Amino acid sequence: MKDEKSESASGSRTAGSQTLARGLDILRQVTQSTDGLTNSEVALLSGVHRTVAYRILNTLCDARLLHRGTDGRYRGAAGLLSLAAAGHQHLRNTAMPHLRRAAGELEATVALLAREGNTAVALAVVPPDTGSYHVAFSEGAHHPLSRGAAGIALLAAEPPSEFDNAQVRQARELGYAQTFGEVEPNMYGLAVPLLAQNSTPASCLTVITVREQTAHDALEPLQRIARRLSAELAG
Numbered sequence: 001m002k003d004e005k006s007e008s009a010s011g012s013r014t015a016g017s018q019t020l021a022r023g024l025d026i027l028r029q030v031t032q033s034t035d036g037l038t039n040s041e042v043a044l045l046s047g048v049h050r051t052v053a054y055r056i057l058n059t060l061c062d063a064r065l066l067h068r069g070t071d072g073r074y075r076g077a078a079g080l081l082s083l084a085a086a087g088h089q090h091l092r093n094t095a096m097p098h099l100r101r102a103a104g105e106l107e108a109t110v111a112l113l114a115r116e117g118n119t120a121v122a123l124a125v126v127p128p129d130t131g132s133y134h135v136a137f138s139e140g141a142h143h144p145l146s147r148g149a150a151g152i153a154l155l156a157a158e159p160p161s162e163f164d165n166a167q168v169r170q171a172r173e174l175g176y177a178q179t180f181g182e183v184e185p186n187m188y189g190l191a192v193p194l195l196a197q198n199s200t201p202a203s204c205l206t207v208i209t210v211r212e213q214t215a216h217d218a219l220e221p222l223q224r225i226a227r228r229l230s231a232e233l234a235g
Contacts, residue, residue, distance in 0.1 A: 022046065023056050030057075030066055031080065032142075036073035080140055088114055091203060092123045094232055098225045099126040099205070106218050108209050109135050113191070115154045115202040118145050123203075135187065135208050149189035152177035153204035157193035176219055184208065188215040192222040195230040205229075 029045050030037050037045070043053035057074050060066040064079030095112045102110040103126045112124040121142045145151035155164065156171035164172075171177035171193065179189045191206035205226055207218040 019056075022048065022052075023060065026053065026056050027060055027065060030060075030074050031076045036069065036075035038073055042074070076140075083140075088123055088201060088203075091201075091233065095205075095229055096124060096126070098229050099124055102126075102205070102218075102221055102225050103128040104130070105221055106207065106214065108207050108214050108218065109137075110218075110222075111137075111150075111206050111208070113150045113154065113204055113206055115145065115157075116142075119143070120145055120148070120150045120154055135184075135210065137208070143183050148183035149177040149179045149191035150183075150204055150206045152179070153191035153193040153206070154202045157195070157202040157204060175223055178215060180212075186210065188212050190215040190218050190222065192219075192226045194226050194233070 026042055026046055029042060039050055039054050039057060042057060043050040046053060048056075057066060057068070061068060061074070061077070064077050065083075066074050067077040068074050091114065092112065099110045099112060107128045107130055109125060109127045111122050111126070113120045114123050115121075119142045122137065122139050125137060125139050125141075127136060143151065145154060152167050152171045153176065155168045156177065160169075160172065167177065176190060176192045178191075181187060183189060187208050187210060189206060189208050191204045194203045194205065205222045207215060207222065209215050209218075
C-alpha cells in the first residue's frame with residue numbers, strides 16, 4: 001500500500017505530465033488552424049476552462065512559440081522556426097548543399113519535406129539566387145499527406161502498403177509525383193521521393209512553381225540529386 005507521501009509525489013508527476021500534454025495539444029491546435037484561434041476557441045477545442053487556456057496560451061507566447069495578434073487571435077510565432085530547423089537535423093544538413101545547387105540550376109525554389117504523422121512538413125526551403133521571380137514558403141510549413149505532389153511522394157518513399165492509392169503506386173513506379181493546384185491554387189508541384197533510411201523519416205525533394213515547363217525541367221535534376229542524397233544518408 002502506498003503511503004501518502006508516495007501518492008502525493010506520484011500525483012504531482014502526473015499533473016505535470018498532463019499540463020505539458022495539454023500545452024502541446026493547444027500549441028498543435030493553434031498552429032494547424034488556418035487563421036489562428038481565440039482563447040475561447042482554444043478552450044472549447046481543448047475542453048478546458050478559458051482561464052486555463054489563457055494561462056497556457058500566455059506561457060506559449062512567453063516562449064515565443066505563439067503570438068497574440070491585435071485581433072485577439074493566437075498564431076504561430078518565430079520560435080517555432082528554430083524548433084522546426086532542429087528537427088531531423090542530420091537529414092536537413094546533408095540535403096542543404098544539394099538543395100542550393102538545384103535551386104540555382106532550376107532558378108526555382110526547392111524544398112525538402114518529411115513525413116510527420118499524417119502531415120508533410122518543410123524541413124528546408126531554398127530559393128534561387130537568380131531569376132525574375134519564384135514561389136516562397138516558410139520552413140515548418142505543412143499540409144496533409146492527402147494533398148499535393150509532396151504528400152504522394154512521401155507515401156511512395158515508404159514500403160508498399162495495401163492502403164496505397166493509385167497515385168502513390170504510380171509515383172513509386174515512376175520515381176516522382178506531379179500535381180496541379182492541390183496545395184496552392186494554380187501551382188504545379190513536382191516531388192521526388194528519397195529512399196527511406198532506418199534513421200530518417202520518409203522524405204522527398206519538391207519544386208512548386210507557376211510554370212508547367214519548370215516543373216517538367218525539374219524532374220531529371222531532382223531525381224539525380226535524390227539518388228546522391230539517398231546514397232549519402234545510407235553511408
